[in-house]
Amino acid sequence: MRLYLHSTSYFLTLLVCGIATTLKMESIEQGREEKWKGKAIAEVKGVKAEEVWPLLEDFFGLNKWFPTPLCIPVEGLSGQPGCVRFCAGFKTPVDDETKKTVNWTKQKLLSIDPSQWTFTYSIVEGNVGFHSYIATWKLKPTPEGTEIQWHYEVEPVEGWKLEYLNTFTDKGLNAMAKKIEEGLKTMETALKFHN
Structure with missing residues (x-):
C-alpha cells in the first residue's frame, strides 16, 4: 500500500x-484567518527620492524620522541584511492609557536594494502582538516629489482590527513624511544661507 x-x-x-x-x-x-495586508502611502513634496533614500536606508536611525522615541542597534551593521534594531516607546491604537506599558519590537532587515529604493524587514519579537509581520518600504519619484510606500502583512493581531493597523501605519507614515520634508527643506535653506 x-x-x-x-x-x-x-x-x-x-x-x-x-x-x-x-x-x-x-x-x-x-x-x-488569512493574513492582514495593507499599504500606506505618503508624499514628501519638493524632495527627490535620492535625497530621501539615505534617511530610510539608515535602518538604525528610524527614530530620527518616524514617531518612535527609541531605535537602537541590536546586531549587525545598519543597512546590511540581517541587522536587527530595537524600537520602543511608540503608541498603538489599542494602548490602555491606564497602564504604563512600553511598546517595543525587534525588527530584522531581510533585504535592501538601493538601486530600487526599497527594503524589506520583519518583526522578530515584541510585545504588541505582531506575528509573521513582514513589511516592504519603497520610494517612488513623482512630479511633485517622492512617494513613500509601506506595504505590510501580518497574522491577525489579538485585540486589533485591520482598520486599527491601517490607521496606525497611515498616521505614522504621514508624520514621518512631514518630518522628512521639513527637515530636508530646513537643511537646504541652511546650506543656501551658509554659502
Missing part, C-alpha cells in the same frame, strides 16, 4: 492504492 500526500492551502490529496481523494482542509483551516 502506498500513501502519497500532496497539500495546498485548501486541499489535501490522498493517493491510496491508485484512488485519488481530495478532501477540503476545513478542519486544518478552521479558526485561521
Whole structure:
C-alpha cells in the first residue's frame, strides 16, 4: 500500500492504492484567518527620492524620522541584511492609557536594494502582538516629489482590527513624511544661507 500526500492551502490529496481523494482542509483551516495586508502611502513634496533614500536606508536611525522615541542597534551593521534594531516607546491604537506599558519590537532587515529604493524587514519579537509581520518600504519619484510606500502583512493581531493597523501605519507614515520634508527643506535653506 502506498500513501502519497500532496497539500495546498485548501486541499489535501490522498493517493491510496491508485484512488485519488481530495478532501477540503476545513478542519486544518478552521479558526485561521488569512493574513492582514495593507499599504500606506505618503508624499514628501519638493524632495527627490535620492535625497530621501539615505534617511530610510539608515535602518538604525528610524527614530530620527518616524514617531518612535527609541531605535537602537541590536546586531549587525545598519543597512546590511540581517541587522536587527530595537524600537520602543511608540503608541498603538489599542494602548490602555491606564497602564504604563512600553511598546517595543525587534525588527530584522531581510533585504535592501538601493538601486530600487526599497527594503524589506520583519518583526522578530515584541510585545504588541505582531506575528509573521513582514513589511516592504519603497520610494517612488513623482512630479511633485517622492512617494513613500509601506506595504505590510501580518497574522491577525489579538485585540486589533485591520482598520486599527491601517490607521496606525497611515498616521505614522504621514508624520514621518512631514518630518522628512521639513527637515530636508530646513537643511537646504541652511546650506543656501551658509554659502
